[in-house]
Amino acid sequence: MRIVCAGGGPAGLYFAVLAKLADPGNAVTVLERNPPGVTYGWGVVFWDDLLDDLFAYDPVSARRIWDAAYKWDEYEVRATGKAVTHLAGYGFSLGRQELLSILGDRAAELGVDVRYSCDLSELPDADLVIACDGAGSRIRSMDAEHFGTSVSLGRNKYIWLGTPHVFRTFTFGFEKTHAGWIWFHAYPFDDATSTFIVECTPEVWSALEFDRLSAEAGCARLETVFAAHLQGQRLIDHRAGTGGTGWMNFRRVTNQRWDNGNVVLMGDAAHTTHFAIGSGTKLAIQDAMALADELAEGCDLPAALERYEHRRRAAIAPLQRAALASSQWFERMPEYADLPSTRFSYALSDRRGEYPLWRYLLHLSTQQSVPRALLRRALSARRWSRARRRPAAELPVPLLTGG
Numbered sequence: 058m059r060i061v062c063a064g065g066g067p068a069g070l071y072f073a074v075l076a077k078l079a080d081p082g083n084a085v086t087v088l089e090r091n092p093p094g095v096t097y098g099w100g101v102v103f104w105d106d107l108l109d110d111l112f113a114y115d116p117v118s119a120r121r122i123w124d125a126a127y128k129w130d131e132y133e134v135r136a137t138g139k140a141v142t143h144l145a146g147y148g149f150s151l152g153r154q155e156l157l158s159i160l161g162d163r164a165a166e167l168g169v170d171v172r173y174s175c176d177l178s179e180l181p182d183a184d185l186v187i188a189c190d191g192a193g194s195r196i197r198s199m200d201a202e203h204f205g206t207s208v209s210l211g212r213n214k215y216i217w218l219g220t221p222h223v224f225r226t227f228t229f230g231f232e233k234t235h236a237g238w239i240w241f242h243a244y245p246f247d248d249a250t251s252t253f254i255v256e257c258t259p260e261v262w263s264a265l266e267f268d269r270l271s272a273e274a275g276c277a278r279l280e281t282v283f284a285a286h287l288q289g290q291r292l293i294d295h296r297a298g299t300g301g302t303g304w305m306n307f308r309r310v311t312n313q314r315w316d317n318g319n320v321v322l323m324g325d326a327a328h329t330t331h332f333a334i335g336s337g338t339k340l341a342i343q344d345a346m347a348l349a350d351e352l353a354e355g356c357d358l359p360a361a362l363e364r365y366e367h368r369r370r371a372a373i374a375p376l377q378r379a380a381l382a383s384s385q386w387f388e389r390m391p392e393y394a395d396l397p398s399t400r401f402s403y404a405l406s407d408r409r410g411e412y413p414l415w416r417y418l419l420h421l422s423t424q425q426s427v428p429r430a431l432l433r434r435a436l437s438a439r440r441w442s443r444a445r446r447r448p449a450a451e452l453p454v455p456l457l458t459g460g
């Protein structure tokens with residue numbers, strides 16, 4: 058089969074890997090507009106569920122992702138005038154650039170023709186074209202009516218920045234300014250860099266003059282606002298060299314149909330998921346897994362594309378509901394600002410509104426150092442026991458650390 062992946066993000070590269078693993082005779086081409094090693098954004102977070110899938114579908118790239126991933130424990134919540142509180146949990150993070158380079162190398166090793174620095178104006182002849190060129194998909198927009206594309210904008214403003222300050226763990230920080238509340242979601246993704254996503258209402262954004270400031274001046278203002286958290290380190294906006302800034306409103310993309318003849322949407326081109334639950338990359342990669350499965354069933358292409366769409370719509374629906382509830386919590390954040398610290402952080406963690414009462418009791422008790430250390434130890438043991446059950450993982454056994 059001749060397959061073209063239009064876009065070399067996580068969806069396109071991972072699908073290319075799976076298509077070659079399924080049949081080395083497949084002629085697979087990935088077309089990516091950026092040069093190797095260049096991408097937007099910073100690190101992304103993910104959890105055990107994605108790792109389980111990655112190890113099941115391609116243990117080789119999974120092992121590289123596992124090795125490169127930053128492993129963090131618990132969440133820290135800081136807010137002006139409140140004590141620091143903690144939320145239980147653990148996760149993983151990885152730079153987008155590192156993830157794409159692992160997947161790009163793996164694809165090339167398997168014989169995929171990965172072409173960088175090329176646009177999509179002329180696609181090579183193919184039996185199957187994967188439109189995986191992201192939320193603003195050019196391929197999709199050429200047939201937007203057919204796909205029934207709808208794009209709605211989130212209310213809040215956000216900017217995806219990086220910083221050389223290495224946060225201890227996943228940290229939410231809320232600062233009260235003269236204009237109102239502004240906050241960040243930050244996490245380390247290697248030993249020298251953290252993701253730093255800043256968010257605020259449009260009113261606060263204008264009042265702090267981010268609508269007028271250049272990328273450099275905007276970062277300088279944010280460094281002042283968040284000085285207590287950055288320990289003198291810089292904030293970096295990738296867009297600084299382009300004359301624009303990275304401030305955006307989240308684009309919620311949906312499509313009524315995902316296929317058009319031999320073209321099929323995948324990842325953000327098909328559906329976006331708000332970053333407040335950090336799952337867009339996972340869903341893009343799981344789309345690739347699902348399409349690879351359905352093609353392996355061996356029926357005709359239209360039937361495989363239909364089963365793929367059906368399966369993925371069902372899988373993403375609950376996460377999209379959660380993402381919407383989560384993003385709406387942040388849009389209403391100032392309403393929660395007067396809560397005492399433990400109730401505030403609990404409201405943040407239960408922003409999808411699904412937790413039973415025992416979670417609140419656990420949250421209260423784990424603000425104390427001894428129960429918190431015990432829970433961290435238990436969760437760390439769970440992380441490693443789950444890791445050891447994965448196929449071909451051959452993971453080294455770590456020393457468990459407490460508190």
Ligand SMILES: Cc1cc2nc3c(=O)[nH]c(=O)nc-3n(C[C@H](O)[C@H](O)[C@H](O)COP(=O)(O)OP(=O)(O)OC[C@H]3O[C@@H](n4cnc5c(N)ncnc54)[C@H](O)[C@@H]3O)c2cc1C
Nearest residue numbers: 064066067068090101102190191324325332335336337338
């Ligand atoms: C602020 C923010 C934080 C996020 N954090 C997380 C997180 O923590 N965890 C998580 O799982 N997800 C996160 N996401 C979501 C995640 O980034 C996306 O869902 C994911 O990248 C989608 O993968 P994709 O392959 O579908 O699209 P993309 O990653 O967007 O890849 C599309 C590729 O196509 C290329 N392309 C586009 N147009 C063309 C063209 N005309 N010609 C050639 N190439 C083209 C692009 O250069 C890009 O490489 C976050 C998103 C945002 C905005």
